[in-house]
Amino acid sequence: MRTPTRIRTLVGVQCVHPNLPPTCKIKTDNLLGYYNNGIILESTKPMIEIRDLSKQYGKVQALGGVSLDVEKGELFAYLGPNGAGKTTTIRILTGLTRHDGGAAKLNGMDIAKEPREAKKQFGLVPQQLNLDADLTVRENLFIHGLLYNMPRSEINRRIDELLEYMDLTDRGGSLAKTLSGGLKRRVVIARAMVHSPAILFLDEPTVGLDPNIRRRIWALIKKIQADGATIFLTTHYIEEAEFLARRVAFIDEGKIVTIDSPANLTSRLGGWAVDRLEDDRLTTEFFEAREKAVAYTLDQADGCTIRRVNLEDAFIAMTGKKI
């Protein structure tokens, strides 16, 4: 019997099946389990597996061998400056762009070998609010359901459910072109969820929205993740990644710089930062404790600001660039 490559939980579970032998393999769609004398060793397959993915546009290397895994139910943020390769990664995973090398699987489905099966696994919320302006909210969602070959009754049931979930019940009959930016974003997210995908790709979901609306969208994303979806989010907003993600990948010039939790990434620099403006140049010093940061500012002239270390500090420390 092959040893599980990734043991997430070790659960003592009463054997449900009376005929289960002392050791055996249990396999479901999303679970590889190994039963061993009354104990189940549970090992989940990653929902998103990317191996050495690459893409070249002319002489520009958009992606240069990206590899990462995203676990089931995880909210994973992909953080980097504009042009780093975030959208290219999502476009390849969702079949909008061809990749030159490497491989990727979505819920176990290879995007190159089984593209149509792979496409059933995700919902896509693209950067552009690409609703059909001349269709109502309901019609936009209905067409999406038909694209996934869902029965009409099931689509209508799901639309009712999603409109309520997204607090859009009274906007079902509105033409998409009459909605505000925030409402359109919620409809695009609802549309991506009509076919109940296992994975949700969110490409810069709050770009161009005002802070209030952004926070509402964040709350919605948290709620969707809490309900079991695996979320892959690209963003160049530091606070978005910090607030939402369990793990963050830094990407720069088409390559992954690091993958870790926001807390681990920031703690490498200490907990506190002091920004100092000197001769029109901003410098930042990092400190383990707030007291040390305060003591440092007292030694300086005016123009110092004490704050928590954030992901942008970690990104600058690793790449020398701002996000």
Place this chain on the structure above:
Amino acid sequence: MIDGWLAVYLRETIILRRRLTRLIPAWSVSPLLYLVAFGFAVGRNSVVHGHTYLEFLLPGLLAMTSMTQAFAIASEINVARFYHHIFEEFQAAPISNTGYVLGEVLAAITRALLAGTVIIVLGLFFGVFMNFNIAFLLGYLLNAFIFASLAVALAMLVKSHADQTLLTSFIITPMGFLGGTFFPLESLPSWVQKVLAIAPLTHAARTIRAASFGESASSTDFAILAVLGCVTFVFAVSCVNKARD
């Protein structure tokens, strides 16, 4: 194999229905001008193939309309692709290329049929009564099918909306004027006739006109239209993947 065609078709036809009140007057303007200028003013006393010029002109206008209105789906696809990015919704969905093309082609044919109906009604106001039969409908539908497929193919290949406008100027406009719409091709030099024999509109205009006169249409014309329909449809399906980066 044709998964997704219904979604694509339904999307296009809902939009079409919503714009119908604006489209019907738009569809009426050009044919009305042709009927007044060429049919009434220029060709009032002309007789072509034993018919009044208006009786000759109207089936030609119908053939031209089936071409232009079916080809107009290219602009719709381009706007959806380059400006609204709605095409990405189709690309990311688990639908087949054939299903996508079929949905767009059927929507284009629906649009061409509605625009054709407007011209038939206009013709009645000018006192032109045509024979309608299966051959008439088949010629009209095959012509719309060819140009709808060609429109989808070219919409997948162009890199901007401006390119699409160029294609219309170089392909559709010359064919519209030289494909047997306004005058009998027999009056042209024989080498021009041979060149125009490649154009689908030439065959469509001939079948629709023959049917509208109550004459039997040539089976060769139907065969050519059917072959061109198959070729352009397969070409359109093969072009869908080219729209990806």
